[in-house]
Amino acid sequence: KAGVTQTPRYLIKTRGQQVTLSCSPISGHRSVSWYQQTPGQGLQFLFEYFSETQRNKGNFPGRFSGRQFSNSRSEMNVSTLELGDSALYLCASSPGSEITDTQYFGPGTRLTVL
Amino acid sequence: DQQVKQNSPSLSVQEGRISILNCDYTNSMFDYFLWYKKYPAEGPTFLISISSIKDKNEDGRFTVFLNKSAKHLSLHIVPSQPGDSAVYFCAASATGGSYIPTFGRGTSLIVHP
Numbered sequence: 679k680a681g682v683t684q685t686p687r688y689l690i691k692t693r694g695q696q697v698t699l700s701c702s703p704i705s706g707h708r709s710v711s712w713y714q715q716t717p718g719q720g721l722q723f724l725f726e727y728f729s730e731t732q733r734n735k736g737n738f739p740g741r742f743s744g745r746q747f748s749n750s751r752s753e754m755n756v757s758t759l760e761l762g763d764s765a766l767y768l769c770a771s772s773p774g775s776e777i778t779d780t781q782y783f784g785p786g787t788r789l790t791v792l
Numbered sequence: 793d794q795q796v797k798q799n800s801p802s803l804s805v806q807e808g809r810i811s812i813l814n815c816d817y818t819n820s821m822f823d824y825f826l827w828y829k830k831y832p833a834e835g836p837t838f839l840i841s842i843s844s845i846k847d848k849n850e851d852g853r854f855t856v857f858l859n860k861s862a863k864h865l866s867l868h869i870v871p872s873q874p875g876d877s878a879v880y881f882c883a884a885s886a887t888g889g890s891y892i893p894t895f896g897r898g899t900s901l902i903v904h905p
Contacts, residue, residue, distance in 0.1 A: 720897035777887045783835030
């Protein structure tokens with residue numbers, strides 16, 4: 679099976695712009711979660727989608743949004759970018775039916791905001 | 793408020809010796825724990841997990857120990873190899889709660905040849 683893929687791998691934007699990141703989960707996985715990783719902060723949970731519905735949401739401002747399509751692919755959007763949004767954005771997929779399902783992570787998208 | 797804490801940002805170990813990575817949690821609802829390993833420029837990969845009904849789980853060179861009364865878990869790697877050099881994340885979830893694991897900030901392990 680192909681792993682989780684994320685596009686693009688690297689992105690440079692300027693403050694005030696918006697950005698859309700894409701995630702393709704492992705075939706058959708219905709849950710997609712998004713995380714933000716910054717130096718020294720570990721993985722901060724953004725949101726999780728399951729069968730096109732947002733099932734869980736972390737503590738991030740409304741500038742961060744997401745959606746999931748019928749084929750389970752997911753996109754994350756950040757509007758009005760701020761310097762502090764510079765981070766590695768990781769997507770993870772799992773079957774999503776059991777809480778103990780292992781999450782499989784993609785390689786991430788490195789976003790730099792100038 | 794950090795519910796999952798990895799108090800050692802880094803750990804340096806000699807090849808062949810034991811590596812012990814520690815993790816503490818505060819939420820008593822957590823009952824399922826995982827360790828992930830992350831190499832630079834890659835996403836985290838699942839390593840090993842343990843349910844709160846157990847106090848130990850082994851998988852090859854990796855063993856996770858859980859002390860529920862102390863709200864503490866540790867990952868032992870024996871023997872350590874240079875390829876084990878990576879950032880290790882501890883994560884915890886509440887099976888009666890949301891599906892989302894809470895991650896610690898990670899410990900960078902360096903194994904010297």
